[in-house]
Amino acid sequence: MTTLAVISAGLGQPSSTRLLADRLAAATVAALRRDVSVETIELRDHAHAMVDAALTGFPSGTFRAAVETVTNADGLIAVTPVFNASYSGLFKTFFDVVERDALDGAPVLLGATGGTERHSLAIDYAMRPLMAYLRATVVPTGVYAASADWGADGGLADRVDRAAAELAALMEARPAPEKADPYDEPVPFERLLAQGAGQ
Amino acid sequence: MQFGIFTVGDVTPDPTTGRAPSEAERIKAMVAIAAKAEEVGLDVFATGEHHNPPFVPSSPTTMLGYIAARTERLILSTATTLITTNDPVKIAEDFAMLQHLADGRVDLMMGRGNTAPVYPWFGKDIRDGIDLAIENYHLLHRLWREDVVDWEGRFRTPLQSFTSTPRPLDGVPPFVWHGSIRSPEIAEQAAYYGDGFFANHIFWPKEHFQQLIALYRRRYEHYGHGSADQAIVGLGGQVFMRKNSQDAVREFRPYFDNAPVYGHGPSLEEFTAGTPLTVGSPQQVIEKTLTFRDHFGDYQRQLFLMDHAGLPLKTVLEQIDLLGEEVVPVLRGEFEALRPAHVPATAPTHASRLTEEVR
Secondary structure (H helix, E strand, O other), X not given: OEEEEEEEOOOOOOOHHHHHHHHHHHHHHHHOOOOEEEEEEEHHHHHHHHHXXXXXXXXXXXXXXXXXXXXXXXXXXXXXEEEOOEEOHHHHHHHHHOOOOOOOOOEEEEEEEEOOHHHOOHHHHHHHHHHHHOOOEEOOOOEEEEHHHHOOOOOHXXXXXXXXXXXXXXXXXXXXXXXOOOOOOXXXXXXXXXXXXXX | OEEEEXXXXXXXXXXXXXXXXXXXXXXXXXXXXXXXXXXXXXXXXXXXXXXXXXXXXXXXHHHHHHHHHXXXXXXXXXXXXXXXXXXXXXXXHHHHHHHHHOOOOEEEEEEOOOOOOHHHHOOOOHHHHHHHXXXXXXXXXXXXXXXXXXXXXXXXOOEEEEOOOOOOHHHXXXXXXXXXXXXXXXXXXXXXXXXXXXXOOOOOOHHHHHHHHHHHHHHHHHOOOOOHHHOOEEEEXXXXXXXXXXXXXXXXXXXXXXXXXXXXXXXXHHHHHHOOOEEEOHHHHHHHHHXXXXXXXXXXXXXXXXXXXXXXXXXXXXXXXXXXXXXXXXXXXXXXXXXXXXXXXXXXXXXXXXXXXXX
C-alpha cells in the first residue's frame, strides 16, 4: 500500500501547523488514484527523543519508528511554523537526525504557517535548500498559511489543492527507488582494494 | 572466551567533586587498571589511541611495553590503532617490537578514528578514511609476512627492498581485529583476511551491530576461513556494579548524567534499556552479558569499558574486582557450556597461531 508521511512541527495544541498539514494530507489522499495510508507525526511528541538522538547518534523507541515511517514513505508532507524568519528548531532537528541518504528522491510537499503573510517566502529560501541538500524531490507549489488565511478566502484552498495534485502526480509517476542495503550486498574486497590502487 | 578491559584514556573531571586527574595521574591509573585486570584473572587490556585533549594515550606501544614488563599473563591490545593516520610501516615495527618484549602477548585492533582534525594533523583527509584503512592495512599485512617488500600505493611514499624490523616473533604476526561502528567495508575487510571483527557495541542499540556482524560472519565463510559461526567476534560492554543494584544506580547516576558521550541526553534508565550498558548488581551484569550471545552468536572476546566519565581510580579498581570475582567466572562457565565444539573458544593467541602456523 502507498504510504504518505506527514510531519507537523507546530508547538501549540491545537496547532495551525497541524491544521494545514491535515488539509494538505486530505487533499493529497483525494488526488491520489490509489489506496493510501497516512501516518502523521507530531514532532512535539518526540521533542526529548530528538535531542537525545542528536546527542547519542541514534534514534530510540517510538521516535525510531517515526523516523522509519518517514524514510520508508512513498511521499512526505512537511509543515513547520515560521519562527524568527525560518523553520522551527524542532523541524530542523528532525532532519538533522535522519540519515543523510534516507530521503534521496523522495517526493515532498512543503508547507509553513505564520502570523502574517510577510514570511511566506521562508518556504523557498529556508525549506527548499534543506530539501535540496537531502536530495528530496520537492513539488513546485509550497503552501504558506498566515493567520488571515483561516478566515476570508485568500485562495488557501486552491493552493492546497494545486500542491496536493502535484505531490500525488509525483508519487504516482515515480515510485520510491529501491534502496540498496550495503549490509546485504557489500562491495567485494578486491574492488575495495582496487579503488585505492595499492598493490 | 577472553574477558578484558578497554579504555579510552579520557581525562574527565569527577562530576561529584569537580576534580580532574593530571595527565600523569591518568596515565598511571591506566597502568594500575591493567595490573588489576591481570590480578583478578582477566585476559586482555586494550588501550585507545588519541591525538587530542582530553585524551592521554597517544603512544600505545610505549604504554603497553611498560605494562608488559609488569604483567605475566595479560594479552596487550588496542582499541583502536589508527590505521588511517599512522604510517603502516611504523605500526609494523612498533607492534613487532612489542611482541618480542611481551613474549607474544600482543594483538591489536585497527580503527579509522572519527576525529576530523586528526587527519589533516597527520597529513591525511578524512574523506579518504576507508581507502586509507584498506591500503595501509594491506601494506601492514605484507610487511609482517614478507621479509623484503616492494610497494607503491596512493597514500605512502614507495618502498623498494624494505625489511620491517624486528621481524614478528617466531615469524608469527600479531592477531589483528578490525573495529567499526558503521562501515560494511571494514566488516568485509576483516572477513577477507580472516581477521577478527570487533563491534564496540556500547552507546548504540544492538540492532545496529547485528547487521555488521552478520555481514562479517557471512563473508568470513565466503572467503574460505571457516564456517560463519567460526568467525572471530569481539564485543564491547559497559557496566557499573554494586552488590545492591539500587546502590549502583545511585552512585553511577551523576557520572552517567555528565558523561562526555551521552550526558545530558537520555536518562540512565532509557539508556540501559536501549543499549548494552548495565548498572546494577553483578547478577544483572551476568544476565545482560549472556544476552549478547543470543544476539550475536558464540563469540570469542568480551571487553568492558570501566574507567570513563571521571570515575575515580579507587572505584574503577573496585569494579574490576567485582568483575573478576563475581561476574567473569560465572560467564566463563555459562558461555563455555553453550559453545559448540567446532567454534573457537578464544581469539587466536601467539601460542595457538604458532601451533597452527597461521600466516
